[in-house]
Amino acid sequence: MAELRYLLFLGCAIPYRVSAYEISTRKVAKKIGIELIEMPEYNCCGLPMEPISYDIMLALAARNLCIAEQQGLNMMALCPGCAGTLHKVNKILKEDKKLRDAVNRYLKEVGLEFKGTIEVKHFIRVLADDVGFERIKGTIERPLSALKVAEHNGCHVLRPAKYIGFDDPENPVMLKRLIEITGAKCLDYMDETECCGAPIVGVNEKIPLQLARNKLSHIRDVGAQAMITICPFCHMMFDVNQPRIERMFDEAFGLSVLHYPQLLGLAMGFSPAELGFDELRVDTSKLLSAIT
Amino acid sequence: MVSERSEGGEAVIKATEMDPKFKYEISKIPGAEKIMLCFQCGTCTADCPIARFSDAYRPRRILRMVQLGLKSRVLSSDVLWLCAACFTCVDRCPQDVEIAGVLRTLRNLAVKEGFMPAVYRELATSVLETGLAYKIPASRLRKRVEAGLPPLPKADVKSINKLAEVTGFSKIIQARRT
Numbered sequence: 001m002a003e004l005r006y007l008l009f010l011g012c013a014i015p016y017r018v019s020a021y022e023i024s025t026r027k028v029a030k031k032i033g034i035e036l037i038e039m040p041e042y043n044c045c046g047l048p049m050e051p052i053s054y055d056i057m058l059a060l061a062a063r064n065l066c067i068a069e070q071q072g073l074n075m076m077a078l079c080p081g082c083a084g085t086l087h088k089v090n091k092i093l094k095e096d097k098k099l100r101d102a103v104n105r106y107l108k109e110v111g112l113e114f115k116g117t118i119e120v121k122h123f124i125r126v127l128a129d130d131v132g133f134e135r136i137k138g139t140i141e142r143p144l145s146a147l148k149v150a151e152h153n154g155c156h157v158l159r160p161a162k163y164i165g166f167d168d169p170e171n172p173v174m175l176k177r178l179i180e181i182t183g184a185k186c187l188d189y190m191d192e193t194e195c196c197g198a199p200i201v202g203v204n205e206k207i208p209l210q211l212a213r214n215k216l217s218h219i220r221d222v223g224a225q226a227m228i229t230i231c232p233f234c235h236m237m238f239d240v241n242q243p244r245i246e247r248m249f250d251e252a253f254g255l256s257v258l259h260y261p262q263l264l265g266l267a268m269g270f271s272p273a274e275l276g277f278d279e280l281r282v283d284t285s286k287l288l289s290a291i292t
Numbered sequence: 293m294v295s296e297r298s299e300g301g302e303a304v305i306k307a308t309e310m311d312p313k314f315k316y317e318i319s320k321i322p323g324a325e326k327i328m329l330c331f332q333c334g335t336c337t338a339d340c341p342i343a344r345f346s347d348a349y350r351p352r353r354i355l356r357m358v359q360l361g362l363k364s365r366v367l368s369s370d371v372l373w374l375c376a377a378c379f380t381c382v383d384r385c386p387q388d389v390e391i392a393g394v395l396r397t398l399r400n401l402a403v404k405e406g407f408m409p410a411v412y413r414e415l416a417t418s419v420l421e422t423g424l425a426y427k428i429p430a431s432r433l434r435k436r437v438e439a440g441l442p443p444l445p446k447a448d449v450k451s452i453n454k455l456a457e458v459t460g461f462s463k464i465i466q467a468r469r470t
Contacts, residue, residue, distance in 0.1 A: 015436070015444055016426040023439055041448045043423040048415045049461070051373070051399040052408065054322065056461035060419070063455065099322070109458050110451040159379035160390070169383055195341045195378035202411030203373045210345040276439070 004130060006076035007068050008036040009086065009120075011232075012044055014078055018232035020276030024261035025078055025123060027275060031139050031268050032131055037073060039064075045082035046089070058099075059106045061089035065120070066112040075120045080231045083122035084156030088163040090120050122157050124230050124260065125166050128174045136181050141269040143183030146290050149263070150187050150224035151175045152215065152238070154231035155195050169193065178260065179228055182267035186228075189218040198233035212237045213245045216253045226256040226287050228263055235259060239281045256280070256287045266291065310361035318358055321400075323393025330355045336381035336391045342374050349374040351381055351391050358394065367402040373409050403464055416465045420456055423447025 014022050029036055046060035064086060068075045077083035093100045094116040104113055121129065127136060158169035167174045172193065179186040194215065197208025216238065219227055229235045239257035246252055257280070265275040277284055318324045336351040337343050343350055349371045357366045366372070372395065381391040402408070415425045422428070428444065436443065456462040 010444070012424040012426045015424075015428050015432065017432070019432070019435065019439060019441070022441060026441075038442050038445065040445050041423075042445060043447055043452050044419050044425045048412075048425040049419060050377075050396055052403050052412050052416060053459060053461050053464060054396060054400055055459040056456060059455040059459050060452070063451065106455055106458050110448075110454050155376075155378040155380070160382040160392075162382075193380075195376050195380070197341070197376055199376040199378075200342070200374055203409045207342055207345045207349075207374065208376075211341055 004033055004126075005035040005037065005073060006121075006126065007039045007071055007073045009039050009042060009045070009064065009075050009077040009082055011077065011079040011082040012048070013081075013232040013236075018235060018259075018279075020262065020279040021078055021232055021235065021259040023274075023276035024259055024265050024270075027270055028139075028261045028264045028268060032127075032136060034076075034126065034131065036076070037071070039067065039075070040071075041067060045077075045079075045085045047081045047085040050085075055106070057085070058089060058093075058103050061085055062093060062103050062107055062114050063110065063112060065090055065093075065118065066107060066114055068118045068120075069115055072118075074118050076123055076126050077120065078123050078232070080122055080154040080156035081233065083120060083125075084159075084164060086120040087122075088160075090116070090118070091163055122166075122230070124157065124175055124178060127178055128167075133177060133181060136178070136264070140182065140267045142267055142291075144263070144267050144291050145183040145185075147182075147184035147226065147287075148187055148224055149179060149184050149226045149228050149258075150189050150219040150222065151179055151192070151228045152196065152231075152234055153193065154229065154234045157230065158193075175228070175230060175260065179263065182263055184263065184267075187219075187222045187224050189222045189224070191215060191218055196231075196234040196237040198237045201237075208237065209241065209245055209248060212241060213249050213251070216242070216245065216255055217251075220253055220255060224255070225290060226258055226263075226284075228258055228260050230260045242282050254282065254286075256282050256284045258284075305360075305362065309365070311363045312361050314361040314363045315359050318394070318397060321397045323390055324397040326387065326389045327355065327358055327394055329387040330359065330389050331387060332356060333386060335384050335386060336389075339380050339384050341378060341380065342376055346371075346374060351375070351395070354398070355389070355391065355394060358398070366398060367405050368407055372398055372402055372407075406467070413465065416461075420453055420462070420465065421449070423449055423452050 046057035197211035
Protein backbone atom coordinates (compact mmCIF):
# COMPACT_ATOMS: atom_id res chain seq x y z
CA MET A 1 0.00 0.00 0.00
CA ALA A 2 1.14 3.48 -0.83
CA GLU A 3 2.29 5.59 2.06
CA LEU A 4 -0.58 7.64 3.46
CA ARG A 5 1.25 10.93 4.08
CA TYR A 6 -0.15 14.24 2.90
CA LEU A 7 0.34 17.93 3.30
CA LEU A 8 -2.95 19.17 4.75
CA PHE A 9 -4.28 22.17 2.83
CA LEU A 10 -6.75 23.95 5.12
CA GLY A 11 -7.60 26.90 2.87
CA CYS A 12 -9.41 29.96 4.22
CA ALA A 13 -13.01 29.07 5.10
CA ILE A 14 -12.16 26.21 7.46
CA PRO A 15 -9.85 28.14 9.81
CA TYR A 16 -12.19 31.13 9.47
CA ARG A 17 -15.33 29.46 10.79
CA VAL A 18 -15.64 25.72 10.12
CA SER A 19 -13.27 24.20 12.70
CA ALA A 20 -15.48 21.16 13.31
CA TYR A 21 -14.63 19.86 9.84
CA GLU A 22 -10.91 20.12 10.60
CA ILE A 23 -11.20 18.69 14.12
CA SER A 24 -13.19 15.65 12.98
CA THR A 25 -10.98 15.07 9.94
CA ARG A 26 -7.84 14.99 12.07
CA LYS A 27 -9.48 12.49 14.44
CA VAL A 28 -10.61 10.04 11.78
CA ALA A 29 -7.43 10.43 9.71
CA LYS A 30 -5.30 9.46 12.70
CA LYS A 31 -7.47 6.42 13.40
CA ILE A 32 -7.22 5.28 9.78
CA GLY A 33 -3.47 5.82 9.70
CA ILE A 34 -3.33 8.87 7.43
CA GLU A 35 -0.43 11.10 8.43
CA LEU A 36 -1.23 14.79 7.95
CA ILE A 37 1.68 17.23 7.75
CA GLU A 38 1.04 20.95 8.29
CA MET A 39 1.43 22.95 5.11
CA PRO A 40 4.01 25.73 5.64
CA GLU A 41 3.37 29.30 4.47
CA TYR A 42 0.40 28.42 2.33
CA ASN A 43 -1.91 31.01 0.77
CA CYS A 44 -5.45 31.19 -0.61
CA CYS A 45 -5.92 28.45 -3.23
CA GLY A 46 -6.74 31.14 -5.80
CA LEU A 47 -10.39 30.28 -6.49
CA PRO A 48 -11.96 33.34 -4.81
CA MET A 49 -9.73 35.57 -6.97
CA GLU A 50 -10.57 33.83 -10.27
CA PRO A 51 -13.50 36.15 -11.07
CA ILE A 52 -11.15 39.13 -10.77
CA SER A 53 -8.09 37.75 -12.52
CA TYR A 54 -7.37 34.34 -14.00
CA ASP A 55 -3.63 35.08 -13.80
CA ILE A 56 -3.55 35.72 -10.05
CA MET A 57 -5.61 32.56 -9.52
CA LEU A 58 -3.02 30.56 -11.46
CA ALA A 59 -0.13 32.23 -9.60
CA LEU A 60 -1.64 31.68 -6.14
CA ALA A 61 -2.53 28.06 -6.88
CA ALA A 62 0.89 27.39 -8.43
CA ARG A 63 2.70 28.88 -5.44
CA ASN A 64 0.93 26.38 -3.17
CA LEU A 65 1.80 23.55 -5.54
CA CYS A 66 5.47 24.61 -5.54
CA ILE A 67 5.59 24.55 -1.73
CA ALA A 68 4.20 21.01 -1.78
CA GLU A 69 6.77 20.04 -4.43
CA GLN A 70 9.56 21.37 -2.20
CA GLN A 71 8.23 19.19 0.64
CA GLY A 72 8.02 16.23 -1.73
CA LEU A 73 4.49 15.43 -0.55
CA ASN A 74 1.07 15.10 -2.15
CA MET A 75 -1.62 17.44 -0.89
CA MET A 76 -4.94 16.67 0.70
CA ALA A 77 -7.52 19.47 0.81
CA LEU A 78 -10.73 19.51 2.83
CA CYS A 79 -12.51 22.24 0.88
CA PRO A 80 -13.67 21.10 -2.57
CA GLY A 81 -13.05 24.62 -3.89
CA CYS A 82 -9.39 24.39 -2.88
CA ALA A 83 -9.04 20.76 -3.97
CA GLY A 84 -10.71 21.39 -7.33
CA THR A 85 -8.68 24.51 -8.06
CA LEU A 86 -5.33 23.03 -7.05
CA HIS A 87 -6.08 19.77 -8.88
CA LYS A 88 -7.13 21.61 -12.04
CA VAL A 89 -4.19 24.05 -12.06
CA ASN A 90 -1.77 21.19 -11.35
CA LYS A 91 -3.21 19.28 -14.31
CA ILE A 92 -3.24 22.14 -16.82
CA LEU A 93 0.24 23.32 -15.86
CA LYS A 94 1.57 19.79 -16.32
CA GLU A 95 -0.09 19.47 -19.73
CA ASP A 96 0.17 22.97 -21.23
CA LYS A 97 3.81 23.98 -21.68
CA LYS A 98 3.00 27.48 -22.89
CA LEU A 99 0.86 28.24 -19.85
CA ARG A 100 3.42 26.60 -17.55
CA ASP A 101 6.18 28.83 -18.96
CA ALA A 102 4.01 31.91 -18.44
CA VAL A 103 3.19 30.96 -14.84
CA ASN A 104 6.82 30.08 -14.17
CA ARG A 105 7.81 33.58 -15.25
CA TYR A 106 5.58 34.89 -12.45
CA LEU A 107 6.90 32.33 -9.97
CA LYS A 108 10.53 33.13 -10.79
CA GLU A 109 9.95 36.54 -9.20
CA VAL A 110 9.41 34.79 -5.85
CA GLY A 111 12.13 32.19 -6.33
CA LEU A 112 9.87 29.30 -7.25
CA GLU A 113 9.36 27.00 -10.24
CA PHE A 114 6.46 24.68 -10.98
CA LYS A 115 7.82 21.24 -11.86
CA GLY A 116 4.71 19.06 -11.73
CA THR A 117 5.90 16.41 -9.32
CA ILE A 118 2.99 16.04 -6.88
CA GLU A 119 -0.75 15.29 -6.81
CA VAL A 120 -3.67 17.03 -5.08
CA LYS A 121 -6.74 15.22 -3.80
CA HIS A 122 -9.85 16.06 -1.85
CA PHE A 123 -10.24 14.21 1.45
CA ILE A 124 -12.93 11.84 0.18
CA ARG A 125 -10.85 11.05 -2.88
CA VAL A 126 -7.97 10.12 -0.57
CA LEU A 127 -10.38 7.86 1.31
CA ALA A 128 -11.82 6.27 -1.83
CA ASP A 129 -8.65 6.01 -3.97
CA ASP A 130 -5.73 5.72 -1.57
CA VAL A 131 -7.08 4.31 1.70
CA GLY A 132 -9.73 2.03 0.23
CA PHE A 133 -13.13 1.01 1.56
CA GLU A 134 -11.98 -2.18 3.25
CA ARG A 135 -9.40 -0.45 5.41
CA ILE A 136 -11.96 2.16 6.52
CA LYS A 137 -14.44 -0.60 7.32
CA GLY A 138 -11.85 -2.06 9.70
CA THR A 139 -11.98 1.09 11.84
CA ILE A 140 -15.73 0.96 12.52
CA GLU A 141 -16.52 0.10 16.13
CA ARG A 142 -20.10 1.29 16.47
CA PRO A 143 -22.12 0.84 13.25
CA LEU A 144 -24.78 3.53 12.84
CA SER A 145 -27.38 1.14 11.44
CA ALA A 146 -30.25 3.08 13.00
CA LEU A 147 -29.52 6.11 10.83
CA LYS A 148 -30.93 7.22 7.49
CA VAL A 149 -29.07 10.15 5.98
CA ALA A 150 -28.72 12.02 2.66
CA GLU A 151 -25.50 13.21 1.04
CA HIS A 152 -24.57 16.46 -0.66
CA ASN A 153 -21.33 16.14 -2.62
CA GLY A 154 -20.55 19.73 -3.45
CA CYS A 155 -19.86 20.61 -7.08
CA HIS A 156 -16.10 21.03 -7.06
CA VAL A 157 -15.35 17.51 -5.90
CA LEU A 158 -16.84 16.28 -9.18
CA ARG A 159 -16.88 19.06 -11.76
CA PRO A 160 -15.72 19.96 -14.33
CA ALA A 161 -15.27 16.27 -15.12
CA LYS A 162 -12.56 16.90 -17.71
CA TYR A 163 -10.29 18.46 -15.08
CA ILE A 164 -11.31 16.53 -11.97
CA GLY A 165 -11.91 12.99 -13.22
CA PHE A 166 -13.35 11.56 -10.00
CA ASP A 167 -16.54 9.52 -9.61
CA ASP A 168 -19.52 10.18 -11.91
CA PRO A 169 -20.73 13.81 -11.59
CA GLU A 170 -24.19 12.86 -12.91
CA ASN A 171 -24.65 9.93 -10.55
CA PRO A 172 -21.99 10.09 -7.85
CA VAL A 173 -21.53 7.00 -5.67
CA MET A 174 -18.26 7.45 -3.74
CA LEU A 175 -19.60 9.57 -0.88
CA LYS A 176 -22.62 7.26 -0.65
CA ARG A 177 -20.37 4.24 -0.30
CA LEU A 178 -18.25 6.04 2.29
CA ILE A 179 -21.41 6.88 4.23
CA GLU A 180 -22.70 3.32 4.07
CA ILE A 181 -19.41 2.02 5.52
CA THR A 182 -20.56 3.64 8.79
CA GLY A 183 -23.65 1.43 8.74
CA ALA A 184 -25.99 4.37 8.05
CA LYS A 185 -28.33 4.12 5.09
CA CYS A 186 -27.83 6.79 2.42
CA LEU A 187 -31.10 7.80 0.76
CA ASP A 188 -31.57 9.07 -2.79
CA TYR A 189 -33.46 12.32 -3.30
CA MET A 190 -34.49 14.74 -6.04
CA ASP A 191 -31.83 17.15 -7.38
CA GLU A 192 -29.14 15.40 -5.38
CA THR A 193 -26.22 16.79 -7.39
CA GLU A 194 -27.49 20.35 -7.49
CA CYS A 195 -25.34 23.25 -6.24
CA CYS A 196 -25.94 24.78 -2.77
CA GLY A 197 -25.61 28.30 -4.18
CA ALA A 198 -22.97 29.43 -1.66
CA PRO A 199 -20.51 30.93 -4.19
CA ILE A 200 -22.86 33.84 -4.97
CA VAL A 201 -24.05 34.61 -1.44
CA GLY A 202 -21.81 37.69 -1.44
CA VAL A 203 -23.61 39.22 -4.42
CA ASN A 204 -27.16 37.86 -4.09
CA GLU A 205 -28.57 36.02 -1.08
CA LYS A 206 -32.07 35.34 -2.31
CA ILE A 207 -31.20 32.81 -5.00
CA PRO A 208 -28.82 30.64 -2.92
CA LEU A 209 -31.24 30.53 0.00
CA GLN A 210 -33.98 29.36 -2.36
CA LEU A 211 -31.67 26.69 -3.77
CA ALA A 212 -30.71 25.50 -0.30
CA ARG A 213 -34.32 25.45 0.80
CA ASN A 214 -35.21 23.32 -2.20
CA LYS A 215 -32.59 20.74 -1.27
CA LEU A 216 -33.57 20.75 2.41
CA SER A 217 -37.20 20.11 1.41
CA HIS A 218 -36.29 17.17 -0.83
CA ILE A 219 -34.12 15.65 1.88
CA ARG A 220 -36.80 16.06 4.53
CA ASP A 221 -39.38 14.54 2.20
CA VAL A 222 -37.47 11.26 1.81
CA GLY A 223 -37.22 10.95 5.61
CA ALA A 224 -33.49 11.51 6.17
CA GLN A 225 -32.45 12.21 9.77
CA ALA A 226 -29.35 14.13 8.74
CA MET A 227 -27.56 15.64 5.78
CA ILE A 228 -23.88 14.83 5.19
CA THR A 229 -21.58 17.37 3.52
CA ILE A 230 -17.90 17.47 2.57
CA CYS A 231 -17.52 21.20 1.90
CA PRO A 232 -17.26 24.10 4.39
CA PHE A 233 -19.36 26.37 2.15
CA CYS A 234 -22.12 23.84 1.50
CA HIS A 235 -22.16 23.16 5.25
CA MET A 236 -22.62 26.86 6.04
CA MET A 237 -25.48 27.05 3.53
CA PHE A 238 -27.40 24.15 5.03
CA ASP A 239 -26.44 24.34 8.71
CA VAL A 240 -25.55 27.93 9.62
CA ASN A 241 -28.18 29.39 7.29
CA GLN A 242 -30.91 26.85 8.09
CA PRO A 243 -32.62 29.00 10.75
CA ARG A 244 -32.68 31.92 8.28
CA ILE A 245 -34.15 29.72 5.58
CA GLU A 246 -36.79 28.50 8.04
CA ARG A 247 -37.76 32.08 8.89
CA MET A 248 -37.67 33.24 5.27
CA PHE A 249 -40.00 30.49 4.03
CA ASP A 250 -41.94 30.00 7.26
CA GLU A 251 -41.07 26.33 7.21
CA ALA A 252 -39.46 24.07 9.82
CA PHE A 253 -36.67 21.67 8.85
CA GLY A 254 -34.61 20.96 11.98
CA LEU A 255 -32.32 18.83 9.82
CA SER A 256 -28.92 18.11 11.38
CA VAL A 257 -26.06 18.71 8.97
CA LEU A 258 -22.83 16.82 9.68
CA HIS A 259 -19.43 16.97 8.07
CA TYR A 260 -18.71 13.49 6.72
CA PRO A 261 -15.78 12.87 9.15
CA GLN A 262 -18.17 13.62 12.02
CA LEU A 263 -20.41 10.76 10.87
CA LEU A 264 -17.43 8.48 10.31
CA GLY A 265 -16.00 9.50 13.67
CA LEU A 266 -19.21 8.55 15.49
CA ALA A 267 -19.05 5.13 13.87
CA MET A 268 -15.41 4.82 14.98
CA GLY A 269 -16.56 5.37 18.55
CA PHE A 270 -15.47 8.98 19.11
CA SER A 271 -17.74 11.15 21.23
CA PRO A 272 -19.66 14.08 19.68
CA ALA A 273 -17.51 16.47 21.77
CA GLU A 274 -14.31 15.00 20.30
CA LEU A 275 -15.71 15.59 16.79
CA GLY A 276 -16.59 19.28 17.24
CA PHE A 277 -20.38 18.81 17.43
CA ASP A 278 -20.66 21.92 19.66
CA GLU A 279 -19.96 24.09 16.58
CA LEU A 280 -23.01 22.85 14.65
CA ARG A 281 -25.88 25.32 14.48
CA VAL A 282 -28.79 22.90 14.02
CA ASP A 283 -29.50 20.80 17.11
CA THR A 284 -28.16 17.23 16.91
CA SER A 285 -29.57 15.81 20.15
CA LYS A 286 -32.40 13.93 18.42
CA LEU A 287 -29.96 12.45 15.93
CA LEU A 288 -27.52 11.42 18.64
CA SER A 289 -30.22 9.84 20.80
CA ALA A 290 -31.18 7.68 17.80
CA ILE A 291 -27.75 6.05 17.80
CA THR A 292 -27.16 5.54 21.50
CA MET B 293 -26.23 43.29 -3.34
CA VAL B 294 -26.36 42.52 -7.03
CA SER B 295 -29.88 42.84 -8.32
CA GLU B 296 -31.51 40.45 -10.69
CA ARG B 297 -32.43 43.13 -13.19
CA SER B 298 -31.61 42.29 -16.78
CA GLU B 299 -28.60 43.72 -18.52
CA GLY B 300 -28.98 47.48 -18.95
CA GLY B 301 -29.64 49.49 -22.09
CA GLU B 302 -32.54 49.91 -24.45
CA ALA B 303 -34.50 46.91 -25.68
CA VAL B 304 -33.77 47.87 -29.26
CA ILE B 305 -30.22 47.05 -30.24
CA LYS B 306 -28.55 49.39 -32.68
CA ALA B 307 -26.07 47.85 -35.10
CA THR B 308 -23.57 50.55 -34.13
CA GLU B 309 -23.68 49.27 -30.57
CA MET B 310 -22.17 45.97 -31.69
CA ASP B 311 -18.47 45.29 -31.72
CA PRO B 312 -18.02 42.69 -34.46
CA LYS B 313 -14.50 41.88 -33.27
CA PHE B 314 -15.45 41.23 -29.62
CA LYS B 315 -15.95 37.50 -30.14
CA TYR B 316 -12.47 37.16 -31.64
CA GLU B 317 -10.95 39.09 -28.75
CA ILE B 318 -12.73 36.79 -26.29
CA SER B 319 -11.82 33.57 -28.08
CA LYS B 320 -8.10 34.25 -27.61
CA ILE B 321 -8.46 34.11 -23.82
CA PRO B 322 -7.97 30.75 -22.01
CA GLY B 323 -11.31 29.23 -21.08
CA ALA B 324 -13.30 31.13 -23.71
CA GLU B 325 -11.68 29.70 -26.86
CA LYS B 326 -14.83 27.94 -28.06
CA ILE B 327 -17.32 30.80 -27.74
CA MET B 328 -18.03 30.70 -31.49
CA LEU B 329 -19.12 27.05 -31.29
CA CYS B 330 -22.21 27.91 -29.20
CA PHE B 331 -25.25 27.11 -31.37
CA GLN B 332 -27.77 28.31 -28.79
CA CYS B 333 -29.23 24.92 -27.88
CA GLY B 334 -29.96 26.18 -24.36
CA THR B 335 -28.65 23.16 -22.45
CA CYS B 336 -26.66 25.50 -20.18
CA THR B 337 -29.67 27.58 -19.20
CA ALA B 338 -31.98 24.57 -18.85
CA ASP B 339 -29.55 22.85 -16.48
CA CYS B 340 -28.41 25.94 -14.56
CA PRO B 341 -29.43 25.81 -10.87
CA ILE B 342 -29.22 29.61 -10.65
CA ALA B 343 -31.43 30.13 -13.71
CA ARG B 344 -34.09 28.00 -12.00
CA PHE B 345 -34.46 30.64 -9.31
CA SER B 346 -33.56 33.79 -11.21
CA ASP B 347 -35.60 35.63 -13.82
CA ALA B 348 -32.52 37.36 -15.19
CA TYR B 349 -29.59 34.93 -15.28
CA ARG B 350 -29.52 33.10 -18.61
CA PRO B 351 -26.10 31.77 -19.67
CA ARG B 352 -27.29 31.11 -23.24
CA ARG B 353 -28.32 34.75 -23.57
CA ILE B 354 -24.96 35.97 -22.28
CA LEU B 355 -23.13 33.81 -24.84
CA ARG B 356 -25.32 35.13 -27.67
CA MET B 357 -24.68 38.70 -26.58
CA VAL B 358 -20.95 38.02 -26.78
CA GLN B 359 -21.31 36.52 -30.25
CA LEU B 360 -23.29 39.57 -31.34
CA GLY B 361 -20.59 41.87 -29.95
CA LEU B 362 -22.74 43.63 -27.32
CA LYS B 363 -19.58 44.25 -25.34
CA SER B 364 -20.56 47.16 -23.10
CA ARG B 365 -23.98 45.70 -22.29
CA VAL B 366 -22.42 42.38 -21.29
CA LEU B 367 -19.53 43.77 -19.29
CA SER B 368 -21.67 46.24 -17.34
CA SER B 369 -24.36 43.67 -16.61
CA ASP B 370 -25.01 42.62 -13.02
CA VAL B 371 -26.09 39.15 -14.10
CA LEU B 372 -22.48 38.26 -14.99
CA TRP B 373 -21.88 37.91 -11.27
CA LEU B 374 -24.64 35.38 -10.66
CA CYS B 375 -22.80 32.31 -12.03
CA ALA B 376 -22.08 30.06 -9.04
CA ALA B 377 -19.35 28.15 -10.93
CA CYS B 378 -21.01 24.78 -10.26
CA PHE B 379 -19.75 23.71 -13.73
CA THR B 380 -22.89 21.76 -14.63
CA CYS B 381 -23.04 23.66 -17.93
CA VAL B 382 -19.38 22.87 -18.63
CA ASP B 383 -19.99 19.14 -18.19
CA ARG B 384 -23.16 19.09 -20.28
CA CYS B 385 -22.49 21.49 -23.17
CA PRO B 386 -22.69 19.40 -26.38
CA GLN B 387 -20.28 21.83 -28.05
CA ASP B 388 -17.74 21.74 -25.20
CA VAL B 389 -17.90 25.52 -24.86
CA GLU B 390 -16.79 25.65 -21.16
CA ILE B 391 -19.45 28.25 -20.41
CA ALA B 392 -18.19 28.92 -16.87
CA GLY B 393 -14.80 29.74 -18.46
CA VAL B 394 -16.48 32.27 -20.74
CA LEU B 395 -18.24 33.80 -17.73
CA ARG B 396 -14.92 34.02 -15.89
CA THR B 397 -13.33 35.71 -18.91
CA LEU B 398 -16.17 38.24 -19.08
CA ARG B 399 -15.87 38.96 -15.35
CA ASN B 400 -12.10 39.52 -15.68
CA LEU B 401 -12.79 42.00 -18.52
CA ALA B 402 -15.61 43.66 -16.58
CA VAL B 403 -13.24 44.20 -13.64
CA LYS B 404 -10.79 45.94 -15.98
CA GLU B 405 -13.66 48.23 -17.04
CA GLY B 406 -14.30 49.08 -13.38
CA PHE B 407 -17.18 46.72 -12.62
CA MET B 408 -16.57 44.58 -9.55
CA PRO B 409 -18.99 43.67 -6.72
CA ALA B 410 -17.74 44.97 -3.37
CA VAL B 411 -17.33 41.48 -1.92
CA TYR B 412 -14.51 40.67 -4.33
CA ARG B 413 -12.54 43.77 -3.35
CA GLU B 414 -12.85 42.69 0.29
CA LEU B 415 -11.63 39.17 -0.47
CA ALA B 416 -8.77 40.51 -2.60
CA THR B 417 -7.67 42.96 0.08
CA SER B 418 -7.61 40.15 2.61
CA VAL B 419 -5.50 37.97 0.30
CA LEU B 420 -2.98 40.77 -0.17
CA GLU B 421 -2.81 41.55 3.55
CA THR B 422 -2.95 38.08 5.07
CA GLY B 423 -2.51 35.54 2.29
CA LEU B 424 -6.00 34.15 2.93
CA ALA B 425 -9.33 35.27 1.51
CA TYR B 426 -10.75 35.74 4.98
CA LYS B 427 -9.04 37.46 7.89
CA ILE B 428 -9.02 34.85 10.64
CA PRO B 429 -10.26 36.53 13.84
CA ALA B 430 -8.13 36.35 17.00
CA SER B 431 -10.97 34.53 18.77
CA ARG B 432 -10.71 31.70 16.21
CA LEU B 433 -6.96 31.46 16.71
CA ARG B 434 -7.50 31.17 20.47
CA LYS B 435 -10.15 28.50 19.90
CA ARG B 436 -7.66 26.55 17.79
CA VAL B 437 -5.32 26.37 20.78
CA GLU B 438 -8.17 25.33 23.10
CA ALA B 439 -9.25 22.61 20.66
CA GLY B 440 -5.70 21.32 20.42
CA LEU B 441 -5.34 22.28 16.75
CA PRO B 442 -1.88 23.22 15.46
CA PRO B 443 -1.25 26.94 14.88
CA LEU B 444 -1.83 28.30 11.38
CA PRO B 445 1.39 28.95 9.47
CA LYS B 446 2.52 32.53 8.92
CA ALA B 447 1.75 33.65 5.40
CA ASP B 448 4.49 34.82 3.08
CA VAL B 449 2.77 38.14 2.40
CA LYS B 450 5.82 39.53 0.60
CA SER B 451 5.74 36.78 -2.04
CA ILE B 452 1.98 37.09 -2.47
CA ASN B 453 2.25 40.82 -3.07
CA LYS B 454 5.09 40.25 -5.54
CA LEU B 455 2.88 37.81 -7.47
CA ALA B 456 0.04 40.33 -7.33
CA GLU B 457 2.34 42.95 -8.77
CA VAL B 458 3.73 40.89 -11.66
CA THR B 459 0.30 39.55 -12.67
CA GLY B 460 -1.17 43.08 -12.70
CA PHE B 461 -3.54 42.15 -9.89
CA SER B 462 -2.39 44.88 -7.47
CA LYS B 463 -3.13 47.53 -10.06
CA ILE B 464 -6.67 46.20 -10.59
CA ILE B 465 -7.38 46.20 -6.86
CA GLN B 466 -5.91 49.65 -6.30
CA ALA B 467 -7.96 51.20 -9.13
CA ARG B 468 -11.05 53.05 -7.95
CA ARG B 469 -14.41 51.96 -9.25
CA THR B 470 -15.32 54.21 -12.17
